[in-house]
Amino acid sequence: MHLLAQDLVNGILAGGILAVVALGFSLVWGIMNIINLAHGAFVMLGAYTTYQLFTSFHVDPFVSLPISFVLLFVLGYLIQRLLMNWIARAPLLTTFLFTFGLSLLVVNIALIVWSGDTRGVTTAYSGANFTLGDVTVPWAKLYTLLAALAITGTMQLWLVRSKTGRAIRATSMDIGAAQLSGVRVTEIYAIVFGLGAGLAGVAGTLISLSYSLHPTMGDLFLIKAFVVCVLGGLGSVQGALIGGLVYGIVEAFATQLDFTIGTQHISGSGLQDAIALIVLLIVLIVRPRGIMGKATA
Amino acid sequence: MKRIGLGGITGNPGAFAIVLGLMVLLLAVPLTHNGYVETVFRNILMYAAMAYGWNLIGGYTGYVSFGNVAFFGLGAYCSGVLAAHGVSNLFAYVALAMVVCAVFAVIVGFPVLRLKGHYFGIATLGVALAVADIIANLDVLGGSSGLAMHQLDEAHFSTYYYAMWLVALGSMLGTYFIARSKLGYAFVAIRENEDAAAVLGIAATRYKIIAWAISGMMAGSAGAIFAPANGFIDPSITFAVDSNVFPIVMTILGGSGTVAGPFIGSLLLAGANELLQRFFVKAHTLFFGAMIVLIVLLLPRGLVWLFGLRGGVRAWIKSVQVYRA
């Protein structure tokens, strides 16, 4: 029984990070109709930014959160402004391919800069945890979850309250009408893509506290971001949060599966991807707009 | 916006003629008696077959699949299983791969092909990853450590080359004849507007599944020859990201929805990738990524499209600006 509670807690803790990973991806997808395959690479850059700041200047990962955000925001903004706005109206596949190429580019630059060795960020509080009944909770992961909640909350407020946030939502609803009412779509696109990258950077920083770092680490998070978006529905902050938590919990339980059919031993930890993706397929088919999704596309 | 160089449903006929000529020339590659050269060109042919497969579902039918590597991997494992049972006939390998891939496409296609756009892409990616994951966990198929395959002796090495050439040629000609047939028009009608296609009597689901099954048969055949040629298969080789993405990039570069495009794309990209690997051991993937970015920005509609372009540089600049925000 205590295992069940532990799995649930682990799932929630992991889900918080996934929510932040998916948030930026979801905004870019929902608002610009672009699947950003470089999102995972941006997450990786955020993680390595934190790593570099921590090892070179002893900057605490939580302090480097805003730094990751700003650096990645600027990168994303410039990529959209200078390059991707040229193909903004191209068919789906064009932007897909572009971001794939971009991802290869970024990952391989990272391989040259940081090499293919696995790295980690080990802070003073890295190993510390506390127990609640039978359930163990690592402090770092709890802080991470709180930071994730704070970030998603801030994003939601900003989108609803700020002028830019409103312009972004207007653009996502009706680009033509937004343009007519004076919204500069190229600028909004650049801000949204920057925001997506910035949030990926923040997610990378949070990830660096609990996972080991490698230039190709982004791929796994990219796929998870997909699943979370599909679970939660596109372009909404609440969707990303709920999708992230649901996915985190499903994954935590799925990895505990362990049984044998005939001579074939099946273990959930080995089939992590497959189980998650089968869940994804089922959700896609039953509720193509996601658990939280609106009826319209 | 004018569509220049439409050239009919098969694409520019001049480009197709050139590609057929190049295919004939490629028959001469084994005469070099250079194992390295032969492997490079066999890989080009392999990617070409996969690109043709992708072109049928992604280019002609407009359903962007990110799961075609599943067919390639399944095809390879069909050969692996047959080899383990003592079968060494390449025709048997290809035949089994085609049957298995077609059946798999039909079964998976019913739920997955109901999805559209990005959702279809992601679902197919999910299918590919799930198949790889499952195979990696099946002891009968060697799990993650894979299967070793009996390789033909040195003197018969070229057999694999010719077999792959046949698979590529079959995929190309298959595409050509399918595109010109009623089937091809059903695919394109679905790509252009599925609802309008239904009103004209096209049962979209049926034709999408047919497109995906044929697409899978092409990729599966390539996998079936790749396995014995490589002498060894495991999930990470047969379900590699490269095998999934290269055919897509190649088709786009060459020109999707054309008959010449996938081959031109494979020849150029697989060739370029090989050269980059030789000269920039460490950074070749970096250059590859940069190349994709540039291609997308500068040739958003592929190379075959250039064949029909009239009006020189100015027309080309216009074409680049078409998709600007």
Next chain:
Amino acid sequence: MSAAVESSVALRITDVGMRFGGLWALSEVTFDVVRGSVVGLIGPNGSGKTTLMNVISGVYKPTTGEVTYAGKRIADVPTHDVCHLGIARTFQIVKPFASLSVRENVAVGAMYGREGAKRSTRASFERAQELLEVVGLARVAERPASDLTIPDRKRLEVAKALALDPDVLLLDEVMAGLNATEVEEALELLRDVNKRGVTLIVVEHLMKAIVSISTTVVVLAEGRKIAQGAPSDVLASQQVIEAYLGSRWVKRQEQLAEIEAEREQAKRVQPPQAGA
């Protein structure tokens, strides 16, 4: 006697209602379409004409009632099989396959329509060429459909629908945006099609066109059928004019006429300034 009447009915629309959310776009619509006739379907914007077309062609399944064709409920037939029953339609918002040529667009219909299974690819192209000549698009047969002007796209829609070899053809505003000569040509074409035995159901805003071609007119207002009969009878009825165009419209017409008259007078008094 009754058997003869029965066999002369092509489409039977019985008590059709269509609800979108809380709104009934159609309610209790009932009428028969006689084989070989031309039914003009008119009504103000939002009166449910296009919705009814969508129900008849099987795009929507009605909330209540049914549409039967040759004894078959359309709602039970998948969209892609409706044309195989012999019902074809055009769309108000034209939907050409943009990257295919004009001829190829029509040929797709010929390949997969009612007679499609019997036609080879080549025969389909020949049939498409014939139809392009009928609708007057032969001169642009090779061009990509995306190049066509709006009137030509409407013609293409008609050719595509005809390629399905229908018994019943639903035409949704195929004359909108055409000039007077083009409207005449279109009417000529439709009469010709009708003469070959194709039953027509025509949705159109142009009253003149409806009157000149229809054998029966059905008037819809707010989703209900308010009148049915010979065109001259239906349109002469003051009740229909008011319901269809609204009493405010009648008033407005009078006001407009007054303003028009005043302007005319003003023009005569003040000659236009040179160089303005």
